[in-house]
Amino acid sequence: xxxxxxxxxxxxxxxxxxxxxxxxxxxxxxxxxxxxxxxxxxxxxxxxxxxxxxxxxxxxxxxxxxxxxxxxxxxxxxxxxxxxxxxxxxxxxxxxxxxxxxxxxxxxxxxxxxxxx
Amino acid sequence: xxxxxxxxxxxxxxxxxxxxxxxxxxxxxxxxxxxxxxxxxxxxxxxxxxxxxxxxxxxxxxxxxxxxxxxxxxxxxxxxxxxxxxxxxxxxxxxxxxxxxxxxxxxxxxxxxx
Numbered sequence: 132x133x134x135x136x137x138x139x140x141x142x143x144x145x146x147x148x149x150x151x152x153x154x155x156x157x158x159x160x161x162x163x164x165x166x167x168x169x170x171x172x173x174x175x176x177x178x179x180x181x182x183x184x185x186x187x188x189x190x191x192x193x194x195x196x197x198x199x200x201x202x203x204x205x206x207x208x209x210x211x212x213x214x215x216x217x218x219x220x221x222x223x224x225x226x227x228x229x230x231x232x233x234x235x236x237x238x239x240x241x242x243x244x245x246x247x248x
Numbered sequence: 249x250x251x252x253x254x255x256x257x258x259x260x261x262x263x264x265x266x267x268x269x270x271x272x273x274x275x276x277x278x279x280x281x282x283x284x285x286x287x288x289x290x291x292x293x294x295x296x297x298x299x300x301x302x303x304x305x306x307x308x309x310x311x312x313x314x315x316x317x318x319x320x321x322x323x324x325x326x327x328x329x330x331x332x333x334x335x336x337x338x339x340x341x342x343x344x345x346x347x348x349x350x351x352x353x354x355x356x357x358x359x360x361x362x
Contacts, residue, residue: 134292165349174352175292176336224291228347235347239284239291 133159135227137240144215145248152210152243154225160205165237166198169222181208182222205229213248250275250341254353262361267326269356271339272311272321281322282340282350283313292338298322299346309333334360 134157144150154164163182167175179195181187181202189195197219199211208227212219222244226237255270273279280299284292296307303315313324322339336357340350 137291148357163347174354175350177349177351180349222289226292236294236297239293241291242289244289 133229133233135161135225135226135238135240136163137223137225137243139243140241141244141246143246143248147214149211149213150215150245152223152225152245154208154210154227154240155171156206156227156229156238159227159229159233161208161229162205164202164208165226165227165228166200166208166210167224167226169224171222171243175224178210199213212245215245217247220245220247249344250279250351252339252341252351252353254339254356256356257354258357260357260359261329263331264328265318267311267324267329268335269324269337269339269358271322271324271353273322273339273355274294275341277343280342280348281313281315282325282342282348283307283311283322283324284338284340286336286338286355295324295337300346321353329358329360331360331362334358 136155138153166178168213169175178193179187181200187200202208224242226239251274253272254282282297283295295311296305298315306312311326338355340355342348
């Protein structure tokens, strides 16, 4: 089956620092990757959609200068939280979709828990 | 724009009892509908999905859901709950295909008691 990994699984950082989260499709080429944010006991909110080789499309209300998304290859997308603050603490989940009928759906990563002190 | 409403943020059933998690959707075009399960501190696992065709969809772990267009519903059921079913369940909708962006409901936490 299709496997998506995220690294790190959890990270703690100081306020004002930047944090990079990686999302990888391990056994398929991900033409599209999605980044979601989930607050405790709440649903997933889509932050942005990225297609390989092009700029990410951000959802309304998401600051693109704060949440930098790069999808430089068919197996890797990164989300960088710049100048993180405590309100950015959350569970970040990526998903990936690829070509072909076997991969024409979103496969989710295990998530990254970010805590900003 | 599409949306999903999950009735009941918390459902508790006894082991062996019927599980029924409710989901209603709103969409101006034919929707693609999904149910996902999330265990604590983990990502989402697809239980089942409706695209086109047969309205009764069977998924993993004994779950199934029925697409009812007239009621704009996609309720999730399982005849007999197991302790391992305790988790958070999310209903989601997309309109651009199975690989398009998803709009999630607020989730239902299923508790299974002895």
